[in-house]
Amino acid sequence: MADVVTFGEAMVRLAPPNFQRLEQARSLDLEIGGAELNTAAGLARLGHPVEWVSRLPNNPLGALITNRVREVGVSDRFVQFADDGRCGLYFLEFGASPRASSILYDRKDSSVSLAQCGMFDWEAIFRGAKWFHVSGITPALSPGAAEVVDEAMHAARDAGVKVCMDLNYRSKLWGCEHAAEVLGILLPQVDALIASEADAEHLFGITGADFAEVAAGLVSRFGVKTVVGTRREAPLVWRNRFAAVGYTDGRTYESAWYEVEIVDRLGAGDALAAGLIHGLLDGDLKKGLDYGAAMGALKHTLPGDLPWLTKDEVEAAMQGQGLRIKR
């Protein structure tokens, strides 16, 4: 019986070592990642029982992914192994200023993109859960996947489970109009929404003088209760400043800022989502932002998409403990 349920795709990630370009590579480092899995992992690392729901091909790559899902502490009880579809892959090149990191997706026809309504027993899945989390990537995978997200959100609400969504618009997966239409159907079912100002404008034409105005626009348009955003100052590829900001009931909250040296920025936003949900589970938005910002900041320092952080170090970071080695 999980506190939190997440639903989405996980991919095998393949990256050349040592800042190599893919064309130069003679070996690739293998990690796994996927927005909702990353968030599930963050919650598991904080001690919550979490279910990650997905659909994977019945082959060694599918097995590899569920193995590591369990390794990081997330339950794979409701993951389905399918005979159709393939395992999504993505290739990652680590950059350095002025070369941005870059991603080549090879995720078409993944097993989860072939998911259909009725495949998952949402009633069983949500039994005892408090939050359901999904990103805007999952409905972008295919019309079928979008319908399953809708189905899941309805089931969640029927079961009294709150819904958190990270908007995460991906232009490589779908066009702006299509995204706006589908997400516009899903958002009214969402309690807590993570969204950037750029996506709010780009998808929905919602603008404002500052985060609060944009958030208020999203609240008013879609009826979400809470809107959360990431603050990032990123003049370089290996250095960032990072914080979280949130809006609820007409008020704005902001976390502390973190100076970040970047080992691997993939999954930082998903780690933030985990901290947010952790805070909302038994606290409030402020607690969620504080945990979220610390977890997002710490994720930058860990290789791979998964947030292999510890609860102790999250809380130490929140208390501003220094960078000395303890001995």
Next chain:
Amino acid sequence: MADVVTFGEAMVRLAPPNFQRLEQARSLDLEIGGAELNTAAGLARLGHPVEWVSRLPNNPLGALITNRVREVGVSDRFVQFADDGRCGLYFLEFGASPRASSILYDRKDSSVSLAQCGMFDWEAIFRGAKWFHVSGITPALSPGAAEVVDEAMHAARDAGVKVCMDLNYRSKLWGCEHAAEVLGILLPQVDALIASEADAEHLFGITGADFAEVAAGLVSRFGVKTVVGTRREAPLVWRNRFAAVGYTDGRTYESAWYEVEIVDRLGAGDALAAGLIHGLLDGDLKKGLDYGAAMGALKHTLPGDLPWLTKDEVEAAMQGQGLRIKR
């Protein structure tokens, strides 16, 4: 102006190091391979100008493949970069007795499988060439690819270019009946055919007391002039005995046998095909078998699908030079 033209797919090959199972892997070694490319590379290493013709996606993986095609000495002048399709991949686990090595293909919808008649300027491609080589894998990729093979064979014969085909039946790509039908259309255009007795029986119901009888059956059924087979005694995964056998004009020829310690057996048959064509280019079947067996044997000792051997060592092996380090 190439002596030999080959046509087919090349894939990125990803293999865990150190006999790991894919599920255990945290990194994958990256090589490239494809039956006809491997053969082209073998011919290039013997000093022949060779064209490898294919279709690749216009992305870093496609670029990676053509880079390495040139690296090994094969021309990529007629390789096309496409906006449709993806880069074929395959995952390889190295085994040890009693665990066979195993392969997971992820090659569906590759750019070359989307090839269509008319895409390639075969007249220009074959100008000055003497042999065209293709394997039975290429027509298995898709109906379109099969038609392009047929188109290419006709163009080859029109240009006075002889055709060599390695039957290479792949049960993961197509069924037996379908293969027999398509290959049955192609084979009458073939001069030199590489085929196993198992495939001859499985696909065409041609059987015999020994290789010569099966070869005679293939000659009589399809009108091919020459049939070549691999001899392999393989009681273990890391040890083989290896030789080549051929049949033409009613006579059978056999190469010397080689004791083989196996680093990587992928591409050994393709290296044999290269030696065969080298022999046929300015010699005869016996020369082709001698080079083919030596090259196939040596290929087992080289990591990757490509036969990074040297002409000197091929000829030294043919002369039975020993295994001492020269100093």
Next chain:
Amino acid sequence: MADVVTFGEAMVRLAPPNFQRLEQARSLDLEIGGAELNTAAGLARLGHPVEWVSRLPNNPLGALITNRVREVGVSDRFVQFADDGRCGLYFLEFGASPRASSILYDRKDSSVSLAQCGMFDWEAIFRGAKWFHVSGITPALSPGAAEVVDEAMHAARDAGVKVCMDLNYRSKLWGCEHAAEVLGILLPQVDALIASEADAEHLFGITGADFAEVAAGLVSRFGVKTVVGTRREAPLVWRNRFAAVGYTDGRTYESAWYEVEIVDRLGAGDALAAGLIHGLLDGDLKKGLDYGAAMGALKHTLPGDLPWLTKDEVEAAMQGQGLRIKR
């Protein structure tokens, strides 16, 4: 609710790559292993729910071990994190004839060696289980650990759970007389015993003309129902012949023999134990020996102590399928 429960230590294993001597090493490959965990993993890979019970230090090495326990499919629900004791380690050098592989243990004062009676809720642990498995290594760790093994065996029998023990005498952990005394107390509670003829003689003075006589001696001395042994012909470090033999109700059974090329022989006996228990769970000794021999043979081909094999390939090996790559 697990089919099988195992209890024992798992260690972090550190081995230099590429047959290096430890003195030469600049990096070490990290795996985990432990006799009973290895057996649990083998059962999990065949599809059985399995509990591995142990005690680990509350630090990153303890976490690392439980992560990988879950990764391989074994439940860590009853593993305890302790503030006393350390994580057992062992250093492994891979050999080549005439240099045997060698092991340097650094496992003293491990958390599990500090275990005491009453620490584990055996009633809950054994609920629904059918077999309990432990090796002779666990009682060798400390007097406390030996008492906990005795406690567990009693609890198992009280719960109607059968007991399997792999004798596994380790001269680096305890002397012969001490071992004989402690094991002599435990063995009468055992249903299925895995033991070598050498250990039977060395510890208990039980000898015989062949395996059957020795097994009969063990049955008569300790009342065990079944005795199983490994057959191994090992003229070299990289090559073995391997089989399993068993004795029950006065009859002897033997599995097929396997030709084995050795990647990593650690854990082969533990994989055999998994196959044995799998056979005994719903079959008989013959089935257990067949699975056990195939699993033990396959384990030699997989790096690490854990048997990352698949049920399909175990059964293919039992049916004598060949070593060709499937494509």
Next chain:
Amino acid sequence: MADVVTFGEAMVRLAPPNFQRLEQARSLDLEIGGAELNTAAGLARLGHPVEWVSRLPNNPLGALITNRVREVGVSDRFVQFADDGRCGLYFLEFGASPRASSILYDRKDSSVSLAQCGMFDWEAIFRGAKWFHVSGITPALSPGAAEVVDEAMHAARDAGVKVCMDLNYRSKLWGCEHAAEVLGILLPQVDALIASEADAEHLFGITGADFAEVAAGLVSRFGVKTVVGTRREAPLVWRNRFAAVGYTDGRTYESAWYEVEIVDRLGAGDALAAGLIHGLLDGDLKKGLDYGAAMGALKHTLPGDLPWLTKDEVEAAMQGQGLRIKR
């Protein structure tokens, strides 16, 4: 028929991983590099046909170099394999502030240093070419090499091919006076000269209040048409600011400045030269500086001497696109 011809040495480069000192190394990463080859590669990556002319030993290291020359897209048609001389090597230690990176050359008696006038068929080499590029390193290799450079420059001018030279004074190869004498003979044949103010003063005593004055001095002394320099602010080993500056017809031009995080700074100047020649080929000095600065900046982010950049990212950098990952 190449747009650009370059002539010089390429070496095998061996570098310990992970900022190790050479004394610590147990393995070395292998790349190839050489000033003129690096520039040729930069031009090839922009889409130009390029010839790199050189002389290499007829052994596996020579073969390795030509393989990778072709891999990066440069033609090796005019590279000669020699029975005399060896393959130049250099050992590289990556530093960190306050430890500078350092290089140990082992390039004496390389095959190209044994080159003599008459060995190369410059008429054939320059057929259809528009620019010839050489650095001041090549004439420093030996008196014979210096004469071949002179021979090549004359042949270039006879063929209507413009000459670009990167002064690149290397104190480890020759003394200041000797360099000044030899370069003084070559420079009057040069159209575009890349030179630092330090070298201008050190070798020729040409000084000035700023780059423009020094460039004017070089123009007036040697009759070169264009002078280009690198601007670099480098307070640390892992961070730079980088730009290009140029002078022609009495006017000074400057590129944008780039913030650079440094993976590998070797070959940055050579990448700048490639961008410069690209600009001069069909544009003007300003275009050359813009491409040159972007390519030089991007090269810092790529491991190895060769500029594995893409035309798209060069132009994106020139347009000031940000560092976000595109997805």
Next chain:
Amino acid sequence: MADVVTFGEAMVRLAPPNFQRLEQARSLDLEIGGAELNTAAGLARLGHPVEWVSRLPNNPLGALITNRVREVGVSDRFVQFADDGRCGLYFLEFGASPRASSILYDRKDSSVSLAQCGMFDWEAIFRGAKWFHVSGITPALSPGAAEVVDEAMHAARDAGVKVCMDLNYRSKLWGCEHAAEVLGILLPQVDALIASEADAEHLFGITGADFAEVAAGLVSRFGVKTVVGTRREAPLVWRNRFAAVGYTDGRTYESAWYEVEIVDRLGAGDALAAGLIHGLLDGDLKKGLDYGAAMGALKHTLPGDLPWLTKDEVEAAMQGQGLRIKR
């Protein structure tokens, strides 16, 4: 006959590559380190004959350590191999802001912690020596080790050998009160003391407005002649500013400051101690601070605990030479 003798523990250090968390690791990089060994190595790299005295287990790990002690140029003539005790280990995770690097010690019951008075022939060891160096870690290992340090200090003073101590309080090894008591007995025998203001306050309650006041307090309390401290500004994990400060005869001296890019900060303080002793051997405190700061700064750029620097580069750094690659 060594200039300097040091006494203490060396451990095998195991660190995951690439900023991985220990839980993620599949391999560990192996280095050796120990405060007094690091200092001995720094002195050896400057050309001094040095003895490192210790006690190691008689197994491959003990042999590994002495091998590398000799490799770095330190004599192991007085290292004893023991049948009791184990080899100390420590596990290191490299961090990035805001995640501090972290250390997991596994050094309990090391052979040197079992040392007893009378085991070492200090008279022979100190013959001809000028300085004895020990850190506050050694007496923290065990009461026996503390007594041996006391014994050694007395022997040193009897032999006219000066004593340098680096206070280095380690809270994971002993409590504050216990440390203060033991160190309070040792310090009156010390000539040169390296101590942080934090430790002075924490252990001895000595405070002051600045370093000079604290140093004066230590001088007055314990009669040491010289006190040295490290200045470090460390806003990030990968960047520091670093300098040394010292106090003697009522005057304060400070070295130049260094901008440091950090590859591995372990052992920087020990390298500083080496530079300090080098300066005191034939110079004065100012010389010691200058060498110490340069060596400490350079050590940050070298992987491993040992200061693999060269005398030339230390002196170049002291003269403010830049970061350009020499060629």
Next chain:
Amino acid sequence: MADVVTFGEAMVRLAPPNFQRLEQARSLDLEIGGAELNTAAGLARLGHPVEWVSRLPNNPLGALITNRVREVGVSDRFVQFADDGRCGLYFLEFGASPRASSILYDRKDSSVSLAQCGMFDWEAIFRGAKWFHVSGITPALSPGAAEVVDEAMHAARDAGVKVCMDLNYRSKLWGCEHAAEVLGILLPQVDALIASEADAEHLFGITGADFAEVAAGLVSRFGVKTVVGTRREAPLVWRNRFAAVGYTDGRTYESAWYEVEIVDRLGAGDALAAGLIHGLLDGDLKKGLDYGAAMGALKHTLPGDLPWLTKDEVEAAMQGQGLRIKR
């Protein structure tokens, strides 16, 4: 004061991992080796004080070599650092049947090849020594090196030090006639000679029906007291049978035969020489052959040229201990 002194070259050895061809390599494993150094290391591993005398360039590669000389336990007290000459290198490709391993030397103009008579203080070097060992490679390096060998042999005999020589003819270094002439001058000063029958015939025309006759011929021609040979049956690259044979005072002795699985056969003969000298130091030829064969056999199992074996395992191998892991 060493028991044994050896004199010769050591090189940095660079080998691609994983049976790669040099042309395929992206990294090279770095070891050091040289015939006389290897033998010195074997003696040091048995517990003898040994001096290795040589001449190395005063650069990081020279430092690297002496570091590792000390690491393996050999004294570098009489190694000279020179400003002339370079560090010898060799590139090694590991083979597999039917591809022999192969070596590319790049050792011309090494510092030791520039050695001259008078450079070494042989009187000091030989003080207290009992044996001097040199191979036939050292005089092949240059006429100067040959003279220094002659000088050293005279000094050895003057000091009552016995001389052991391993003939080791290297056709890549010198021609047969030249070798015969130079070695013919040196051999009369040799007490114990290691030589193959092939070299005896090839260089000196000495033939015989078996080893004894050839040895008798060498004894009679050159007055050496003892002749030793290696017996090797090597049908494959990864498997050998290995033994030693010797002749003295008219009698022939043979060691046991060893089945060898080959990790790295370089240096096996040099390890045999170490065992031989160990036996001769305080035993007789039979003891020398027994140790020599065991050490030679074991060396095949250790990566690198240096025999990182232990005295315990040498003696265990001599006693025919099996291949089981001790636990």
